[in-house]
Amino acid sequence: MKAQSTAEMVGSRPSSRISNASSTPETSQSPNPALELCGLSKSFTLGGGLFKRGRTLGAVNDVSLRIPRGQVMGLVGESGCGKSTLAKMLLGLTSPTEGDVLVDGEPLRGADQKALARHIQPIFQDPYSSLNPRKRIAQIVGLPLRVHGIGTAREQATRVAETLDVVGLPRRAAEQFPGQLSGGQRQRVAIARALIMRPDIVICDEPTSALDVSVQAQILNLLLDLKTEFGLTYLFISHDLAVVEHLVDRVAVMYLGRIVEEGSREQIFSAPRHPYTQALLDSALTPEPGLGVPDIGLGDAMPDPSNPPSGCAFHPRCPKAQAICQQTRPRLEEFRGGNARVACHLA
Ligand SMILES: Nc1ncnc2c1ncn2[C@@H]1O[C@H](COP(=O)(O)OP(=O)(O)O)[C@@H](O)[C@H]1O
Ligand SMILES: [Mg+2]
DSSP states (O other): OOOOOHHOOOOOOOSSSSOOOOSSOOOOTTSSEEEEEEEEEEEEEESOOOOOEEEEEEEEEEEEEEEOOTEEEEEETTTTSSSHHHHHHTTTTSSEEEEEEEEEEEEETTTOOHHHHEEEEESSSHHHSSTTTTSSSHHHHHHHHHHHOSSSSHHHHHHHHHHHHHTOOOGGGGGGGGGGGHHHHHHHHOOOHHOOOOOOOOESTTTTSOOOOHHHHHHHHHHHHHHHHHHHHEEEEEEOHHTTTTOOOOOEEEETTEEEEEEHHHHHHSSSOOOHHHHHHHHHHSSSSTTTSOOOOOOOOOOOTSOSSSTTGGGGTTTTOOOHHHSSSSOOOOETTTTTTEEOSOO
């Protein structure tokens, strides 16, 4: 594999094109949103057999979102609402049943996985399971460079050391194993591994949910600093609205695979329109936010996504539900001059 020059490694980002990795960089001039989801759906077939049709579970249903370059979109909803399935589609780890993902205006469908990895990188919840316990930190963080044949061994080592600095890990961590690090340090390793390819988009799927509350804040601050330093675009997934409050520009609220409300941080936190957003917000105001899945005070648990309620899927738990909510599914309608959307008959 041909090694790239040091200047190319250290100087600029890779090209913003996922289909052609060798075109010129044009990251800042692009008029396209960094990430656009167009009517994205994913369903799974459960059970079934030779003579029996399986049931269909709609994990993600008709989700459309635009994330402008350099912005942070929060994606919030209870466990099981489809957040990770959405994330996997954005990372090319599973293909949509319907709809498209556009990365800087280009369809992800059929894109080269290696080229894509230079643009979009994940940070997952559990650094315990996502880091190989038998590899040293330097090997773990440097692996993407080796896979992509970027730089000489020496250049790779330099970039690993620089990246460990950037995420606030001591240089000696390079020679350690994941088991020798704390949970917060392990999450820093996962962040370093994501950043070493200089991606422009990072998909954070509950990156602090497995950490102690005190450590959560440090990691959130680090992610915020890195966003500014590298001009990153984030999709930041959490089951807890309180976690995203100080990080996001906009928030999308998901219920049973659908976006039920989307708007600016200010609108979602100070004037939420959907009763579900209001319930999530109430639960986020509990004394110790961030501890586990919030009890959103709505009684019944979330319905079975393979057997969703009629009409508005939220109606069985909604304190304001009327007859129409049982019969007709509300459309996601724009308000605030198109700057916010909500799907509720009563909003
Ligand atoms: N591979 C799969 N096969 C069948 N069902 C799945 C699969 N992955 C996820 N699901 C189901 O899709 C729904 C959404 O899951 P997930 O995306 O993990 O939600 P979240 O990340 O919001 O907790 C859940 O009901 C889950 O059981
Ligand atoms: Mg998840």
